[in-house]
Amino acid sequence: MTPSASIAEKxxxxxxxxxxxxxxxxxxxxxxxxxxGLGLRPQHYNDILDGDPPIDWFEVISENYMIPGGKPLQxxxxxxxxxxxxxxxxxxSIASTAAPDYEYLTGLRDxxxxxxxxxxxxxxxxxxxxxxxxxxxxxIPYTRESLDHVVDRVQLVQDFLGREIVLExxxxxxxxxxxxxxxxxFLTELSRRSGCWLxxxxxxxxxxxxxxxxxxxxxxxxIPRDRVxxxxxxxxxxxxxxxxxxxxxxxxDEVWDLYAAALKRFGxxxxxxxxxxxxxxxxxxxxxxxxxxxxxxxxxxxxGEARQMERGS
Amino acid sequence: xxxxxxxxxxxQRCIVSGDDSVLDKILDSPKEKRDVLFGVYRFAYSSRLVExxxxxxxxxxxxxxxxxxxxxxxxxVVAKPSHHPNLRWFSQxxxxxxxxxxxxxxxxxxxxxxxxxxxxxxxxxxxxxxxLAIEEVAxxxxxxxxxxxxxxxxxxxxFDLTSNAAAIWIALKNEETPPDAxxxxxxxxxxxxxxxxxxMFRELTxxxxxxxxxxxxxxxxxxxxxxxxxxxxxxxAAGRGAGYLRGWIESGLLSGISIGS
Ligand SMILES: [Fe+2]
Numbered sequence: 001m002t003p004s005a006s007i008a009e010k011x012x013x014x015x016x017x018x019x020x021x022x023x024x025x026x027x028x029x030x031x032x033x034x035x036x037g038l039g040l041r042p043q044h045y046n047d048i049l050d051g052d053p054p055i056d057w058f059e060v061i062s063e064n065y066m067i068p069g070g071k072p073l074q075x076x077x078x079x080x081x082x083x084x085x086x087x088x089x090x091x092x093s094i095a096s097t098a099a100p101d102y103e104y105l106t107g108l109r110d111x112x113x114x115x116x117x118x119x120x121x122x123x124x125x126x127x128x129x130x131x132x133x134x135x136x137x138x139x140i141p142y143t144r145e146s147l148d149h150v151v152d153r154v155q156l157v158q159d160f161l162g163r164e165i166v167l168e169x170x171x172x173x174x175x176x177x178x179x180x181x182x183x184x185x186f187l188t189e190l191s192r193r194s195g196c197w198l199x200x201x202x203x204x205x206x207x208x209x210x211x212x213x214x215x216x217x218x219x220x221x222x223i224p225r226d227r228v229x230x231x232x233x234x235x236x237x238x239x240x241x242x243x244x245x246x247x248x249x250x251x252x253d254e255v256w257d258l259y260a261a262a263l264k265r266f267g268x269x270x271x272x273x274x275x276x277x278x279x280x281x282x283x284x285x286x287x288x289x290x291x292x293x294x295x296x297x298x299x300x301x302x303x304g305e306a307r308q309m310e311r312g313s
Numbered sequence: 314x315x316x317x318x319x320x321x322x323x324x325q326r327c328i329v330s331g332d333d334s335v336l337d338k339i340l341d342s343p344k345e346k347r348d349v350l351f352g353v354y355r356f357a358y359s360s361r362l363v364e365x366x367x368x369x370x371x372x373x374x375x376x377x378x379x380x381x382x383x384x385x386x387x388x389x390v391v392a393k394p395s396h397h398p399n400l401r402w403f404s405q406x407x408x409x410x411x412x413x414x415x416x417x418x419x420x421x422x423x424x425x426x427x428x429x430x431x432x433x434x435x436x437x438x439x440x441x442x443x444x445l446a447i448e449e450v451a452x453x454x455x456x457x458x459x460x461x462x463x464x465x466x467x468x469x470x471x472f473d474l475t476s477n478a479a480a481i482w483i484a485l486k487n488e489e490t491p492p493d494a495x496x497x498x499x500x501x502x503x504x505x506x507x508x509x510x511x512x513m514f515r516e517l518t519x520x521x522x523x524x525x526x527x528x529x530x531x532x533x534x535x536x537x538x539x540x541x542x543x544x545x546x547x548x549x550a551a552g553r554g555a556g557y558l559r560g561w562i563e564s565g566l567l568s569g570i571s572i573g574s
Contacts, residue, residue, distance in 0.1 A: 063399045069441035071510040091398035097318040104398045129321045133395040134328060135365075135403075136357055138321075146317045173353040174339040176320070211350070213343035241345035244353060 025158040026195045031119045031166070031229045034084050034270040036292045038285055041275070045075045047282040055083065055289060059272045062089035062120070066107045076115065085117050086230070086270075091133070092122035094157065094167065095140045095150050098129045105160050112161060119229065121166035121199050124150070124187065141176035142186040147193075154194035166229055167191075168199035171207040171236070171245030183208065184222030191227040198223065200266070201232035201274075202259050203251065207243045216258055220265060231271040233259060233292065248277035251288060256295065263299040271296075327351070328358050329394065362390045362403060369404035370430045372485040376423070385417065401438075407431065422494040425478035432470055432505040433512040442467025445567040450558070457572045459535030463528045463558070464569045468507040471525060473500035479516055508565040515564075520544040521557050534558075 035056030040048075042064075047053065058079055065076050079085065091104060112120055125137040140146050158164055169187060181189070191198055200223065209216035235249025251259075251273070263269070273288045314322075320338060327335040333348065341347045363386035367374045374382045392414075393406045408431055411417035411424035418424070444466065453461060477495045484491040502522035505514040517525060523544065524537055532540075534554065542550040561567050 063401065066399055067401060067438040070436075070438040070507065072438060074510065093398070097315065097321050101398060126321060127398070128395075129318075129325055131396050132325065132329070133398055134325065134358055135361055135395060135400050136354065138324065138354070141317065141320060143317070145315060149315070149317055173350045174347060175342070177338055177340055211342055211345075242342065242350060242353070 024155055024195070025162060025164060027164060028195070030226075031197065031270075033268050034086070034118060036289050036296070037083075037270070037272040038289055039088070039272055039274045039276075040076075040079060040085075041279050042072070042075070043279045044282045044285075045079075049075070049078055051282075053282060053286055055286070057084040057086065057118075057270065057272075059086045059088045059121075059274070060115070060117075062087045062108060062111060062122075063091055065115070066111055080115055085115055087112060087115060087117040087120045088168075089120070089122040090137070091127055091135075092157065092165075093125070093127040093133075094122060094153050094165075095124060095146065096126035096129055096153075097149065098131070100153070100156060102160075105157065109161050112163075119166050119197070120161060120163065121168060121230065123170045124167045124190070125170045137170040139170070139172040139174055139176070142179045142181045142183055144180055147181075147186060147189055150190055151193045154190065154196050158195065164195050164197060166197040166199050168201050168230075168232065169204050169208070170201070171204040171211075171243075173211055173242060173244075175212050182214075182219075182222065184219045188222065188224055188227070191224070197229040198227045199230040199232060200228045200262060200269070201234070202262055203232065203234040203236060203247075203255050203274075204245060206255050206258055207236050207245045211242045217261060220258065220261055223265075225266055228262075228266045228269055231259065231262060231269050232274045233271060233288070234274045234276075246277060247274060251291075256291070259292075260295050260299050263296055268296065268300055328355050331355070359387055359390050362395065363387060365400050366404050366407065369434050370407060370427060372482055373407075373423070373427050373430060375485050376426060376481065376491065385411075388414070404434070405431070420494065421474075421496055422476040422478045422481055425474045425476050426481055428472065428474065429478055429482050429503065429505070429514065432472070432503070433514065436468040436470065436505055436507040436512045439468040439507065443568045444565045445562055445569050447559075447562050450562060450570060453570070453572065459533060460573050461534040462531055462571050462573075463534075463561075463567050464571070465529045466506055466566050466568045468505075469529075469566055470505050471522075471529065472503055472505075474503055475500060477501065479503060479514070504566070506564070506566055513564070520553070524554060524557055525561075 037057035037059060038055050040058040040060045060076060065072055067073070089108065108120070123137050126140065127136065127138060128134045154165065167190070169183065187198060190196065205216050205219050209219055233251050233255065234247045235251055237244045237246045237249065271292050273285055273292065275285060323335045323338070326332055336347050336351060339347045339351060342350060363383060366386045366389065367382065377385060389407065389410050393410060395403045397403065408424050408427040411427055475496050477492060479501055481491040481494070502517040503514055504517055504525060505512065507513065520541065524541060527537055527540060538551045538554045541554050545553065
């Protein structure tokens, strides 16, 4: 697809996605570096709004706010007045072979209009077919056929939302027989062909690499330097023969090491600590956010962005 | 149908139904057999959904106990798989499921506890609505009071329970031993709404329940007072009506008033 200059000059809100010219959304403008943040969780609303914690930005779970009204939307409104916000969904099901769910996409687009997030992300996975939703991030085979399908679907969603989306690598437990490429080759091609950006979940790379017996650093080096706009850092549960991505523990040493290597490869990238279960008090997570900053300042001392990272410390 | 489509069909069927045919399409890892690895998805599927039910129905969970709640939850996952992309709506069918399936259907306090929890969940994130200020009512000229009509807050919902599920809910909330289950001839009149972001519920007396139901149906204050006169002392009917009204306004139960038909 040819990038369109006329579309690139318009802001997302001016576009009427999918209706006008049939041309692809392709601004090519890389989302900004936001610094070091946290996944917003309801347990922390009061501590955030009553205090002034040194957090540069928040990632919010889109579906938690795709509701009619009440407290969650009010809290989100107050948070977004004070902090940059990014929307992160779990139900886009971008790799599903089921028909696109326009009701979901409309809800997502409406929320994005309200929240004006810096970007909208979800996962490279599917969550169900035949109208069922498994509410889990299901793995895909890395084939030319599946790649073509996901590229088409990403373009459809980008046209509908009027913006490029960001897709995250998920933790996987199984590999399909007869793959035609590696996961990192798949992500690279997907990003190159569809224009979507990548969310590099450092923990998920570590988990999948362990589960499938490859080197996480090979994965890292297989991802293009210029396509990654966000990192996730999280913990997991080790089962000896495999790792389950529970996102309910502090980040482990091996994942911190991989984060340092990712900073070397990708430079300053917007990063959050992502805790989904066993949510500890905010202070405990702030220690991990500070560690994100410290490691980045150490790895990237020369970069102008690294100075910005000192903000709040 | 594409290979990719076939693979997703089969993968999903094997997760949901317990069939193992998809194991042919996946690989052992260097350290683990494929059935164990696939089992991670199968286990996560039902445990995540049962956990979502527990989050939405914490007191039903406490009341049934871990073992029975887990059994109920797994049966619900099989009977009512999720069809909505937002996990928020997965538990919506729980009261109906409990009413339709033994042993729960023999225990009104169980499905009615679920009714109450569902109503509280629903008002938590229901559409926002205006809240009537007392000043607005105070400004109504005295000769218009008979024609005054009341509009319930957008989150308010009224229903009757046949059991003492409300008392059981309150005991569980206070971490006390719940009373024995009871079904009485007299219904328990429940009003659920959201006040300042907090889901609330109240049990109404027969008289207040009647006045609420009639007011919500658009009956003006003058007629409401003559109805109240048939419930108790006719001379104090207007005063009782004004008292209920004040309570509703103070609790944020009304969104507005109008005068005339
Ligand atoms: Fe993640």
